[in-house]
Amino acid sequence: KQKFAEKAAALFQENRAMLKEHGDKIIDQVAIRQLYGGMRGMKSMIWETSELDAYEGIRFRGYSIRELRKLLPKAPNCKEPLPEGLFWLMLVGEIPSQEEVNWLTEEWKKRGELPARTTAMLDAMPADTHPMTQLSMGILSLQNDSVFAKRYEEGMPKNEYWDAYYEDSMNLIAKLPRLAAYIYRRTFHNNEHIAADPSLDWGANFAHMLGISEHADFKSLMRLYLTIHADHEGGNASAHSTHLVGSTLSDPYYSLSGGMNALAGPLHGLANQEVIKWILEMVEELGTDTPTNEQITEYINQTLEAGKVIPGYGHAVLRQPDPRYIAQRHFAEEYIKDDAIVSIVWKLFTIVPPILQDLGKVKNPWPNVDAHSGALLMHYGLKEFSFYTVLFGVSRAMGVLAAGVWSRALGMPLERPKSMTSKAIKEFLKKS
Numbered sequence: 479k480q481k482f483a484e485k486a487a488a489l490f491q492e493n494r495a496m497l498k499e500h501g502d503k504i505i506d507q508v509a510i511r512q513l514y515g516g517m518r519g520m521k522s523m524i525w526e527t528s529e530l531d532a533y534e535g536i537r538f539r540g541y542s543i544r545e546l547r548k549l550l551p552k553a554p555n556c557k558e559p560l561p562e563g564l565f566w567l568m569l570v571g572e573i574p575s576q577e578e579v580n581w582l583t584e585e586w587k588k589r590g591e592l593p594a595r596t597t598a599m600l601d602a603m604p605a606d607t608h609p610m611t612q613l614s615m616g617i618l619s620l621q622n623d624s625v626f627a628k629r630y631e632e633g634m635p636k637n638e639y640w641d642a643y644y645e646d647s648m649n650l651i652a653k654l655p656r657l658a659a660y661i662y663r664r665t666f667h668n669n670e671h672i673a674a675d676p677s678l679d680w681g682a683n684f685a686h687m688l689g690i691s692e693h694a695d696f697k698s699l700m701r702l703y704l705t706i707h708a709d710h711e712g713g714n715a716s717a718h719s720t721h722l723v724g725s726t727l728s729d730p731y732y733s734l735s736g737g738m739n740a741l742a743g744p745l746h747g748l749a750n751q752e753v754i755k756w757i758l759e760m761v762e763e764l765g766t767d768t769p770t771n772e773q774i775t776e777y778i779n780q781t782l783e784a785g786k787v788i789p790g791y792g793h794a795v796l797r798q799p800d801p802r803y804i805a806q807r808h809f810a811e812e813y814i815k816d817d818a819i820v821s822i823v824w825k826l827f828t829i830v831p832p833i834l835q836d837l838g839k840v841k842n843p844w845p846n847v848d849a850h851s852g853a854l855l856m857h858y859g860l861k862e863f864s865f866y867t868v869l870f871g872v873s874r875a876m877g878v879l880a881a882g883v884w885s886r887a888l889g890m891p892l893e894r895p896k897s898m899t900s901k902a903i904k905e906f907l908k909k910s
């Protein structure tokens with residue numbers, strides 16, 4: 479917190495001076511196409527924690543996923559990074575030492591308990607409530623304890639906003655694995671819960687509380703999974719929603735719940751459940767888990783002819799295979815031998831792109847992060863795919879909340895862009 483405070487105070491001053499000198503410089507222009515086209519590519523916000531390159535993929539504070547798998551501190555006997563280290567990097571801007579990461583692990587353990595009202599609320603929900611609905615509501619049920627909301631009501635001055643936002647963010651991230659594991663166990667395992675293991679780090683403890691496999695490789699997978707899904711610059715729908723809600727000075731609980739509602743859409747995070755559902759339906763329809771290339775091609779064409787998208791393929795910004803997909807593939811190559819669903823995922827990599835390319839309209843025919851994740855989870859026994867987006871959400875919380883602390887520290891104002899009617903566009907065209 480101290481390290482963050484020093485960095486944030488310095489950047490706040492730098493930004494002030496920069497804006498005074500350069501505030502009127504034009505950095506982008508807006509085409510009418512972008513107003514109708516989901517604001518693709520429009521430079522429109524500040525996001526310190528990560529930045530995306532269309533061809534190289536995401537970089538967290540300048541580091542690629544490949545570099546981070548090497549550089550971030552690790553748990554004993556594990557090759558994958560501790561997600562705690564990525565949170566530190568996003569917040570502080572420096573690769574943490576092992577000692578610093580251990581401190582964060584311990585800090586999240588201290589803050590991890592769920593209040594009884596949260597579990598009581600979840601228990602009152604029908605068991606078939608989608609896990610993402612339960613996640614969003616579970617997050618909101620924690621809002622009673624918001625430090626930010628309480629201190630705001632007491633008259634907190636602006637220069638303390640980040641401090642309260644940091645405390646809430648730390649509390650919320652600490653609790654998310656328990657909340658998510660509670661949702662999983664109540665929905666799919668008879669409400670039989672598994673206590674947290676105080677000896678484990680954040681990601682491994684989550685794997686333990688899910689209770690589907692005590693295999694050390696599954697703990698490694700969770701650490702990798704929670705690291706690579708954390709942030710994808712500011713414009714993606716879950717990050718942008720969290721940012722927008724936070725800009726009203728709603729606290730982190732309201733903001734993250736809003737972000738999770740965006741993540742729950744099939745064009746965004748829900749695509750990870752859609753991918754595996756689509757593959758399993760193919761296997762069932764064909765009656766084999768070793769389909770030929772011809773059979774897969776026909777199934778893809780059927781999907782497209784039915785007017786549906788191929789889940790896990792395409793991206794609003796990326797124009798190459800997603801490095802998060804590649805990282806998961808490398809994990810599978812190292813840890814998983816002969817898994818039928820993983821093999822189908824790899825076959826799709828060669829079959830889907832040329833078909834999408836031939837449609838002539840898809841800007842990126844390559845797989846995104848969601849094309850691979852479900853096959854890895856299935857392999858270790860986490861087969862209930864309606865839960866998959868919750869895992870994405872637990873990870874995404876780290877990026878969007880770290881970015882939220884930065885937004886409060888940099889004094890980011892209420893977000894309020896300009897909208898136009900189609901009539902106004904026509905009038906503009908007449909005049910131009």
Ligand code: NMX
Nearest residue numbers: 745746747749787788789790791792793794839840841846
């Ligand atoms: N399958 C079929 N058609 C596609 C696909 C796909 N995978 N991707 C894009 N298209 C279509 C798209 O629907 C649009 O068609 P139309 O003009 O008829 O409306 C056309 O190609 C142009 O779209 P793009 O400009 O290439 O993509 P856009 O930026 O609009 O959308 C996605 C990006 C990610 C929403 C889109 O690629 C998609 O629907 N993919 C499948 C869902 C998915 O995997 N989402 C997960 C994204 C990652 N995440 O975790 O959030």
Ligand code: MLT
Nearest residue numbers: 709710713714715794846
């Ligand atoms: C993400 O991780 O948020 C997705 O890849 C979507 C995006 O970046 O737009």
